[in-house]
Amino acid sequence: MTSGGGIQIPSRLPLLLTHEGVLLPGSTVRFSVDSPRNMHLVSQRLLKGTSLKSTIIGVIPNTRDPERDSDELPTLHKIGTAGIAVQVVGSNWPKPHYTLLITGLCRFSVSSLLKERPFVLAEVRFSVKLTCCNSWTERFKKALPMLTRQIEGLKLLQKTRKMSPDHENRVTMFPGRQFSLEEEDEDDDGDDTAAIERKVHGANMPEAALRICLKELKRLKKMPQSMPEYALTRNYLDLMVELPWSKSTKDCLDIRAARTLLDNDHYAMDKLKRRVLEYLAVRQLKTSLKGPILCFVGPPGVGKTSVGRSIARTLGREFHRIALGGVCDQSDIRGHRRTYVGSMPGRIINGLKTVGVNNPVFLLDEVDKLGKSLQGDPAAALLEVLDPEQNHSFTDHYLNVAFDLSQVLFIATANTTATIPPALLDRMEVLQVPGYTQEEKVEIAHRHLIPNQLEQHGLTPQQLQIPQESTQDIISRYTREAGVRSLERKIGAICRAVAVKVAEGHKVTKRDASTPEDSAQQDKVSPPEMPIVIDHSALKDILGPPLFEMEVSRTTTESGVSSVQLTEQHLQIISSVQTCTLVYLCGLVGLWFYIIIIPPDKDFFFLVC
Template structure:
């Protein structure tokens, strides 16, 4: 039977020769030998692999656009790239599958987009979770000389889907490990290289398999932990976080209907207005994606399900036949003494009124007190505090920088679990202020232009449990220290980001879109960015650009002028005129 399958299979000539050789060895081998089962398993796998079996792509660009728009709100850049691939595929069928890598914070829909791409193409979909994989044999397979040998995840996936042109989703490619068993990221180089994967050789098969028709989609939260050689073989598509307006639309288009279906509820039983959804987004979640929002909506649906179930139970007790029997027993009651309604003669509570409206008071009862409050104005109520913008793998975040001074020996203390680059930015900031103290008329508590003369400075970055690193906090540290030594308050609606140099220049930084969205979520009104990052504002959604005003700065003078009300006017001394920088 196995020999017949080998003869009728459509495997390549080289693989067919190997199978014929192995079947001859199998015939001469006693079934009691351990190698008999290994050889038979190998031959069965070779026969089951889809060497030439493939699905036909559905190349309808209009239908694909409609499907992607229905499944995912926003994500314009990502959907545009997918449609470009489909259009080229329609014009040229022998296009090698590109290696797309979706990079973005958790919960923004990277995995679901991969599933939608497979659905759009009409291809089979297979997800391979790479998080925590630290053995290269998971990718390349084991040699058959080992006990318990098996093929790698790529070949296993092809066997599972049964076609040679599926969509493979390599999930969490940035979380690959490394151990004594080899580097799986290095093993992926052959898989993800379009120039090599047409001849991919699994160690278990020991025969080349063509992967060029497979559409590989990788997902990652950050590119920092992906090896450079592997990163070079993938096309990076950034998937940033959502704005508040986009989250509201996603909640009412996708999340709420999904949660209602999962909890057996209908729109006639529960209503969640958009104002309530906005309260959930701003007061109970602080994320770039919508995963926490989905969980909060699930908690609301569970609470409503309890009320609905209780109401149905009480309605069941109010059986109409039971009520008729009661009324028959009471016929002797005088006409004027008869009750007006059934509810007047029963102590059973009526079921809750439908639909149940979820407002802020209901949110507080179900989800508890709000987890996040807008504390920006309270935090900037005294000099020596400024708001910076930071990028994290979970999206953009606002970051407070606090400074204080005291009598001492000119030491600079830094706290908040900082990396080396942030510490260097702090030293740059204090050095630039010391060198320009006379120009800006900044003095310490003793009236000296040497800001560290008998003075210690302490810089603190709150949220001390979170590691912070990167050069983009430079302008924030300068503004914070300028506020401390000038005694002036930084504007409470301004956030900033940018790297500084010793000459006072402001250099560009990354993650501008995520940082701007974080400022928008926090309710700020103005963002200061490096001038060379002005091109990055094109990717900001239109409604966010309308709500925020942007100041592009090329030097620290422009940053300080924008960060303080009325510009950075220095304090005057006798004989000196006010000067505005």
């Protein structure tokens, strides 16, 4: 038999038994040889032979050579490939073996075995169906019926097979390997630029962004995968197709339902609720309304962050919080340029990618605590983001293309406006969030704080009750703040103390008194009566002595100073002395008012608190 390359192949071939793979005609494969028969084949045939015929052997796949020479030969695969050994390398570590580099010539079928030792020798018959045809035309003529028959067989299997859900759309073609008849997921193939191109055209991005994506995609097709820039370009295109260029959520414009939801989530805060309802009302009258830029300014703990989340739920929009406290790099807002190693987009673009819509509610938390460093001023970078006249074309350094932020509802929170740059403050609508009064704190505690703490500590209202008088004592004697965070912590301390009593009571009731002494001990630690009501003495036992004492009402009247009465609620001016003309209410810190009194024709003033 003569191969396509003009090599004369004998009809008797020594057989190399291997289970590592399949040698196909025209391919070159390395095989490791360490079994007795294969070692004899290499040492006695390949290494001692002096002619070209001595380097031609047959390779039988899916057959493992026995580890001992005395073992019987297993059943051989009937089809093999004749190949020429172009390289033989021997080694003694970790054990004696050879590595063969074999190039396939043509297929054959085993007619009969001539001998089994020291190596396998067989009479073979060559297949002249396809691979040994010299002409490409003959090969195509012979291959076309085979492919047609294979396709028809696969279609028949797809119609008639009954498979389990685990193996749906799978057909076994070779032992141990399965192929899917359905189209594989596009994301599984990292080199499928056609899939990326379909995503780019389906992203509904603006014309400028589409033009840049197609340009980058054209560069990507020309790059080899080994280039570092290939991964950077691929990540850029993935981000571009994932951004919500035209995806948005539909606003819930029911004002009555919005008012009910806001009232259920937060008590008081009438000014903030009224501003949200005004926005909904205007949205009903005009659909193309730009998102407002709001800034909630107030002391800590009054619920500025939580009311932002409630606004998003009221509007039916996605919510994303961006913490700006301590940020001192403008790249956190506008991203890095793609020329830098490890570059990434800013927090605004990352937030849009996370929520997946272009009209979410963004909460810029602690905007008054932005820093400044050598990497730039992030407050200056926010000028474009929070300007309704500019944010319709916000340009991130990483994207290098404009993105429309006009539909985003930005809500900033701050404790004071003193540290916010004037240019940034001028772009926001400032809404003051005052501290709660004592009556409001009592209502908030019984509506929200106490039920929440009971749930967190595994208690029920049938086990713990805190009357309003006790809540007022906690507010006035143990917490003096504008918000309710300390009040919530004090209520949590009460719940933990009651949880200990409840747990001890359950433990006592489970034990059985076997002796009179145990019965007496059980009577001493009997479970408490339910519900446990927190009174003034219980507050002192759990929270300790009061931290603040109640003020005694007093009235002072002096020349040049107004008469002031201090009550336990607040400080108020009763009357002004005749010599006083200007009285200024400076501010509220906790429960203390600071008042400046300036007498006429004097160069000094009185500070009364």
